[in-house]
Amino acid sequence: MKFFLPDSQDLVDPSFDFENEQRAKDRRRQRHDLYAHEVFSQPAFDGFLVSKGMVDGFGALGSRYTLSQRLRLSQIGAPEFFRVNRAPHPLQIMGDCGAFTYVKEQKPPYSVDDVMDFYATCRFDYGVSLDHVILDFLPEADAPGAGPRAVPAAIRRRQELTLEYASEFLHKHTRGRHAFKPLGVAQGWSPQSYATSVKRLQQMGYDYIALGGMVPLKTQDILRCLQAIQAQRAHGTRLHLLGVTRTEHIEEFYRLGVASFDSTSPLRQAFKDAHDNYYHNGLTYTAIRIPQVEGNTSLQQRIASGQISQNQARKLETACLQAMRLFDSGRRSISKVIEVLLEYEDLYAPDAKRNHAKDYERTLRDAPWRRCACDICKHLKHHVIIFRGAERNRRRGFHNIWSFYRHMRDSGTDTHEFTVGQQVAGLKERACRTN
Template sequence: MKFFLPDSQDLVDPTFDFERERRSVARQRQTDDLYAHEIFSMPAFDGLLVSKGIVDGFGALGSRYTAAQRHRLLRRGAPEFFRLERAPHPLKIMGDCGAFTYVAEEVPPYSVDEVLEFYGNCRFDMGVSLDHVILEFKPAADTPGSGVEIAEPVRDRQKLTLELAQEFLHKHKVGRYSFEPLGVAQGWSPKSYAAAVKALQKMGYDYIALGGMVPLKTPELHMCLEEIQTVRKPGTRLHLLGVTRTEHLAEFSRLGVASFDSTSPLRQAFKDDRDNYYSDDFKYTAIRIPQVEGNPGLQRKISSGQVSQEQARRLERACLEAMKLFEEGRRTVTQVVEVLMEYERFYDPDTKKNHAPAYEKTLREAPWRRCPCEVCQSLKYHVILFRGAERNRRRGFHNIWTLYRQLQRLGLDTPQEPFTESRQPSHRLKAQARG
């Protein structure tokens, strides 16, 4: 099973000094900052998923790309734009339309011709047909006499998605595009998904992406895959678009899933309240030491005179010093947690959360010391600090690397030979964590 990492222009600054928390004045973001595949000497994923909606932006969701970046991507192509030559093994790039960016529209804002041109100009290896996402899920509609009705606009979205897939495949052949086409199946129930897969196979697709499944719970997703099995041809591969239930991938593989994409390992690093750092068998809570200037709630209290800025900075510095001394073996777990909780009670006095037990486990087991990935080896304890984009994003990269190792242990992916020494990426993270 192949893992595609969705691109959202997540890069890290190799010049960032974690002790002084400063960047190099000579840093050039586009040329100096690193993608995840430029950091690791071993594979961390099999490819990238690049969405037209992310590149172009739509409506209230602006583009993650600057105008210059977008022009460079279209002019030079994705392999050069993402510097794939620096990856530790060959990466594939899949393109899709980013249907969730225009979910509120009656019809997609793009034409099939525009999508094909985008995929072709970017030199993608695979391209997903233009689709319109369905967010309703009513499995009871599959039961005759249930009385559950599916609104006509919902049925129209599936019909339109299949019509666009037919047009996409036809124009792909006529235009002799080199990328592999994937048809999208949208549905509102297990049987409706199976019907869409059957229709796509009849058109000629043997690689089918299952869309609209992000909101589904694991049992619902499983129901759909089981029903699809009744119509799936032996050579048909399935791709799960945006599915984050990575703990069930072994079962999904049995049901015909050949690939998936997920931002969950990256996002959990700084969006989850508990599961921030992946290890082989556990997800640890990162140590929260918010920046005084970077915490909106704390800044409001300081501005209104509710709390002292001087005291906030003193507590912040005390936490950072305690973590540094802990790493040096000069502070105990109990001593560090006491300092951390004093700061937490200061910046979030109304919270009902108590991170103390989770912090104790994280510090007692210190998982970053056992991890061989480049992020943990170079950052050391900084990787476990929930503090600023540079630490948080690197922790997300570590999570991606760990997930990929888990896939390999499950036998869901075949490790590829690393590059020879002359082709390996230059790992510029090694000298970052000073002191």
């Protein structure tokens, strides 16, 4: 099973000084900053997923690329743009249209030709057919006796449109003799409707099929859809889950024909989740919050209103950073570190329903970064567990990607056939500790 990392131009600055929090004066982002695969000496994922919607930008979302980056991508192609030759093992690049960027539109803003030109110009290894996301999940439509009215016409139209695009996409791919491998997209509103889409895509000639629109679904609903698809899936047909991880069920996904998936969850949890910010051996830990005084909006507002002094805030911020430094060198106890962390927390988050005392105690007691073999943890040490600024947070996200992939691979074989018994055990252990 392969893991593709969706691209959103997440890079880190190798010149960043974590003690003084300064960058090199001659730093140029595109030239000097590093992608995740350039940071590690061991594999962390199998490839990138690059979305046309992310590159071009659509509506209020905008592009994650500058104009010069978009031009450069089209001129030199994705392999050179992402510097995949610097990865510790071969990386493949999959392109898709980024259907969630235009999900509210009546129809996609692109044509099949637009999408194919994007894939060919960027020199992707795989290309996903143009699709239109169905967000509604209506399993009751599969019940005996449920008529056509159980599913609104607009939803059915999205499925038909996606299948029409897939047929046109495959026809033009064959006629144009494109080098990238085509994937047809299956959209549905229920287990049987997904199975119908897969059946029709196979009849067109697809043997690699991406399942779209499943990100909002509960895990059991995804499994129900995969089980329905299994009854229609031909021998040799592979499935790709767009935007879905659900690590505790990957073994079941594999048995039901899933050959690959993509997800930003390991990266985003590093700085988006309230508690699960750091991965280690199937467990998750809460990162230590030490926000920058100048970078915390609510804290700045309280300073501006005169509720607290800026000197007091900076003094506590500095004390927290110093406490973590001393703790990692064995010169400060856990209780003393937590004491100063909570004092600062009372200042920047006075209205919080509960503090992080128990979470911090567990994180500091286990100190998982000391046992991690990834290049980031070995280099950053305690800085990787500090929730503070993009350079630390993004590196922790990179670590999560590495940790997730390593745990996935170490539990399986060289052909990516793996089980997640250890990961499930880790999640159960975490649940017991939490409760």
